[in-house]
Amino acid sequence: MIAESSPFPWFSTARRRTRRLIVVAYWIVALCVFGIVQWKEVLRPGHLDGLGLLFPLQAIIFLPAILGGVRAGGMVKPFRGVHWAPSQQHDETQTLFGPRRPVVNSMTAADLELDERDLRERDRMHFYAYTIARWLILLFLALQVGAVFLSPDWLLRAGDAAFFLLALVIWSLPQSMILWTEPDMEQPQ
């Protein structure tokens, strides 16, 4: 379930301890950035749509590049099979944005497809993550209902916070749990 090619060229992610540290750092950074955005909203409300900026940053850059699971790259193998084989050489196919290049040159075939154990772990961790997400959805709904009837400012902001946390959990928790629980990787003997 863990990609053999580490997204961090300067250290290996084969050890669980390393992966756990990265997961902790990922969540701390995500929650701190969210806290800063919320704090700015309190100081200068309506000046900048912080959450509107944070969502795409989180979804497009941080999650796939660090945790993985979304597409090739990151510490977890892509949850869905990647049906193209990245070339070791530069791909000369032209696109609107210039010549296309392979995403990860060092990616092995084993990193692009999940075997039966990988699929089981993926499904199991999604089940646990969505069990947690279900409770966050209920919290979000309760805050929205409270905001409709009471409409104080802090309740509206709490609704935004719950929505962000929900998105963060849905996007990142399955990968985080996989990285947390998978044991140290072995060498092929």
Place this chain on the structure above:
Amino acid sequence: MRENGQAAQPGESGLYNRIAVLRAERGISRQALADAVGVNYQTIGFLERGEYGPSLKLAFQIAEFFGLPVEAIFSTKPFTPLSQQVYGANTGASR
């Protein structure tokens, strides 16, 4: 703990297996076995330690690879050590 190269505890899967001893006996690497049955080499490690119970398809693929019946490789009960099977019941007790 391992006895004669086989998992002494069934692990999470509830299955005992002889994959490690068969691999060692034939000098096959985890990677070679994994490539032959179409899984990641890490999965072979999980199988050997009894931390993962294979699907029926994978169990049969492994059995076909080694040219043995499935029950010779996987069991719900601990395997008798091979030395005991070959040299008789008193082999282990005489030490």
